[in-house]
Amino acid sequence: MADIVTVRLKVNGVAHEGRCEPRKLLVDFIREDLGLTGTHVGCEHGICGACTIMFNGEAARSCIMLAVQADGAELETVEGLMREGKLHPLQEAFREHHGLQCGFCTPGMLMTALDFLRTNPAPNDREIREGISAVLCRCTGYQGIINAVRAAAPTLAAER
Amino acid sequence: MIARSEATPPRSANGDNAKNENANNENANNENANDENAKNENANDENGRVGATRFVLRPPSVQAGLKAPATMKPPKFEYHAPKSLEEALAALGRYGGDAKVLAGGQSLMPLLNFRLARPAALVDLNRIASLAYIREQDGQIRFGAMTRQRTIEFSSVVAQRLPLLKEATRWVGHLPIRTRGTIGGSIAHADPSAEYPAVLAALEGEVVARGAKGERVIRAADLFQTYLTTTLAPDEILTEVRLPAMPAGAGYALEEFARRHGDFAIIGIAALVVREGQRCKLARLATAGAGPVPVRLRAAEEILEREGLGDAAVEAAARRATELVNPDADIHASADYRRHLTGVLTKRALTRAIGVARG
Numbered sequence: 001m002a003d004i005v006t007v008r009l010k011v012n013g014v015a016h017e018g019r020c021e022p023r024k025l026l027v028d029f030i031r032e033d034l035g036l037t038g039t040h041v042g043c044e045h046g047i048c049g050a051c052t053i054m055f056n057g058e059a060a061r062s063c064i065m066l067a068v069q070a071d072g073a074e075l076e077t078v079e080g081l082m083r084e085g086k087l088h089p090l091q092e093a094f095r096e097h098h099g100l101q102c103g104f105c106t107p108g109m110l111m112t113a114l115d116f117l118r119t120n121p122a123p124n125d126r127e128i129r130e131g132i133s134a135v136l137c138r139c140t141g142y143q144g145i146i147n148a149v150r151a152a153a154p155t156l157a158a159e160r
Numbered sequence: 161m162i163a164r165s166e167a168t169p170p171r172s173a174n175g176d177n178a179k180n181e182n183a184n185n186e187n188a189n190n191e192n193a194n195d196e197n198a199k200n201e202n203a204n205d206e207n208g209r210v211g212a213t214r215f216v217l218r219p220p221s222v223q224a225g226l227k228a229p230a231t232m233k234p235p236k237f238e239y240h241a242p243k244s245l246e247e248a249l250a251a252l253g254r255y256g257g258d259a260k261v262l263a264g265g266q267s268l269m270p271l272l273n274f275r276l277a278r279p280a281a282l283v284d285l286n287r288i289a290s291l292a293y294i295r296e297q298d299g300q301i302r303f304g305a306m307t308r309q310r311t312i313e314f315s316s317v318v319a320q321r322l323p324l325l326k327e328a329t330r331w332v333g334h335l336p337i338r339t340r341g342t343i344g345g346s347i348a349h350a351d352p353s354a355e356y357p358a359v360l361a362a363l364e365g366e367v368v369a370r371g372a373k374g375e376r377v378i379r380a381a382d383l384f385q386t387y388l389t390t391t392l393a394p395d396e397i398l399t400e401v402r403l404p405a406m407p408a409g410a411g412y413a414l415e416e417f418a419r420r421h422g423d424f425a426i427i428g429i430a431a432l433v434v435r436e437g438q439r440c441k442l443a444r445l446a447t448a449g450a451g452p453v454p455v456r457l458r459a460a461e462e463i464l465e466r467e468g469l470g471d472a473a474v475e476a477a478a479r480r481a482t483e484l485v486n487p488d489a490d491i492h493a494s495a496d497y498r499r500h501l502t503g504v505l506t507k508r509a510l511t512r513a514i515g516v517a518r519g
Contacts, residue, residue: 005239005476021232021236021238022237022238022239022282023232023233023235023237023239023272024231024232025231025232025233025234025273028231028232028233032231034425044233044273045269045273045274046266046269046270046337049334049336052336055339058310058336058339059335059336059339060336060339060340061266061336061337061340063269063273063274064265064266064269064340065265065269065340066234066239066265066269066284069241069243069265069284069286106242111336112174112334112335112336115335115336115339116335119335121316128215128266129421130330130421130422131334131335131418133334133421133422134334134335134337134422
């Protein structure tokens with residue numbers, strides 16, 4: 001059994017390769033080995049949601065996954081949201097509606113909201129609250145985030 | 161706040177400090193990274209940001225000058241990612257109970273991060289494609305153990321045949337938990353507050369376990385022993401979950417109280433009723449969070465089966481439910497409060513289940 005494993009994966013469409021111990025968490029691999037520090041490390045045990053990324057197209061918490069499990073996977077992180085130098089419509093909505101303050105939870109909020117709106121393109125407020133409850137925010141009081149997700153929903157639905 | 165300013169000169173200025181020099185020499189890769197940053201910073205300066213101070217946060221291991229970035233939370237373990245069940249069983253067998261099976265990881269990984277679990281090895285089932293399926297067979301819906309909760313949430317078979325399971329799934333963690341979490345993992349983990357064990361108990365489902373000695377089927381009533389403990393042997397893997405299809409027109413409800421939606425239940429009640437007019441042909445009630453294992457409230461079920469589905473019978477069943485549980489107190493709720501909630505939620509679950517029951 002090798003102590004070091006090779007992890008080949010795609011992040012935001014770019015192929016990467018790294019070597020690490022099997023116990024290395026995916027979020028630490030993304031931040032330290034790939035240098036993509038947009039994904040944040042919060043509670044480190046799957047509660048706060050700051051580390052949420054897209055794993056093969058679905059939102060997942062990268063602090064409770066191993067890097068080695070992402071071998072062969074396609075990830076998307078907050079760095080991949082901008083298009084041609086412009087903010088993603090969801091990011092634009094967060095800015096417009098005060099969906100962030102300190103910004104620590106924002107990468108996780110965005111990736112969670114993205115998967116939420118993908119599977120529920122026209123949500124009501126109760127559903128948005130339920131979806132967003134996956135990520136803890138200590139600044140905004142959530143209302144701005146709920147407003148942002150509600151505002152972004154038709155734009156994202158139209159793009160699909 | 162630990163930050164590093166762009167203005168900090170990389171190597172040369174540290175030269176007069178012997179300790180720093182050593183740290184830097186050990187850290188050739190980092191130095192290169194810093195040099196590259198320096199280049200980028202110069203480029204920024206050319207873009208008219210002369211004198212602007214940019215703060216760059218570096219991971220703790222880099223700040224500490226480690227040779228390779230190496231933040232590690234889980235303890236060391238040997239890692240196996242077999243592609244077949246046979247390989248997985250062989251790997252598991254080699255460790256004589258010191259290995260853990262990794263399914264969705266939504267409970268085991270936090271335990272590893274906290275180092276509350278220190279297995280010699282992990283046997284990761286995530287690469288075994290044949291363990292993820294939903295099949296209808298012999299009046300049962302059979303789930304491969306690695307079927308994700310998110311798949312169950314959107315399955316049309318589940319929506320038609322097991323609407324109680326679909327409703328329960330919405331209460332399992334949060335969206336990004338359910339994309340990874342599996343039905344087999346949730347049941348094998350046997351958290352007494354979890355929804356799937358309660359549904360397994362209410363529907364009188366069973367699980368299939370495979371071990372070196374072959375396969376056996378374990379009924380829900382024989383599976384859960386106590387907190388986080390099942391009758392699965394250390395060298396067995398839970399491979400399939402079987403739930404009998406709910407009778408057409410059956411009423412169902414899962415009522416749960418938690419501080420936030422998605423938290424573990426303080427109390428949850430799964431209810432199933434099959435009605436014939438005002439008569440109750442069959443009633444099922446099971447709890448989450450009301451003891452070390454899911455509790456079937458058989459004596460409360462019998463009240464309904466005997467007295468029908470009127471308000472008085474529901475009231476009596478709910479009262480009886482509070483006497484059938486022996487909950488623990490913890491940081492989230494006292495035992496008395498849990499017992500009280502058992503009654504309140506039983507009444508709510510039954511009222512809603514009866515409301516949607518046809519027949």
